[in-house]
Amino acid sequence: MIESVFDGIARHRMAGLPILNPSLHVEAVGFRLWEGLWLGILITPWTINLMLLPADNPDYAALGLGETRRWRFPSGQYDFMGGEEPGLGSYQACSLFSPVFEFASQEDAVATARAALEQLLLEDLEAAVKREKAQWDQARFSDAPLAEQALSRRGFLRGAFLRDP
Structure with missing residues (x-):
């Protein structure tokens, strides 16, 4: 639905404007449910x-x-602006590129979009390491049986379940 709404905008409201990159067309990339919202x-x-x-x-x-x-x-905080379109309703958008003349092809734009979405959902490495270390320490020094300890795969592989002698 989002593609058809914005394709109509491209054909009618945006037609002939000099800010259009003729190498690109409307495409929704990577939409998925994320924390009760459609994200893409x-x-x-x-x-x-x-x-x-x-x-x-x-x-x-x-x-x-x-x-x-x-x-x-997970990667940080981002500002979104409100919008609304007939046939789509309310949405919020965060501009990544505007205008888009640096893209020579649709394939380049799609690859960039997929990479940006992947990075958006990656946790800050430093914060992840601190969290894993705290979980590891908690598991190592816990008196709870191993089967009752919640461990991440990374924590397990690091030997987080082992206690000091």
């Missing part, structure tokens, strides 16, 4: 945006044109 990237001939659409997250609220909301992702 929308490529258009004029912009590439990280998009949030409502699902069942109670924290999602429609934003007026020009209003912003900061969302926290």
Whole structure:
């Protein structure tokens, strides 16, 4: 649905504008449910945006044109602007590229979108290491039987279940 709505925008409202990259067309990339929201990237001939659409997250609220909301992702915090389109309804967008003249092909834009989405959902490495270390220490010094300890795969492989002699 998002592609058809923005394809209509490309054909009517944006047609003939000099900010369009003729090598690109409208494509939704990597949309998935994330914390009760639809999350993905929308490529258009004029912009590439990280998009949030409502699902069942109670924290999602429609934003007026020009209003912003900061969302926290594993990689950090990002500001989104509100939008609404007939046939789609409310959405929030975070611009990644605008205009998009640096993309020579749709394939380049899709590859960049997939990489950006992957990085967005990666936890900050330093924070992950600190969290893993705390879990490891807790597991090592716990008197709970091994079967009752919650361990990550990384913690298990590091020997987090072993206790000091």
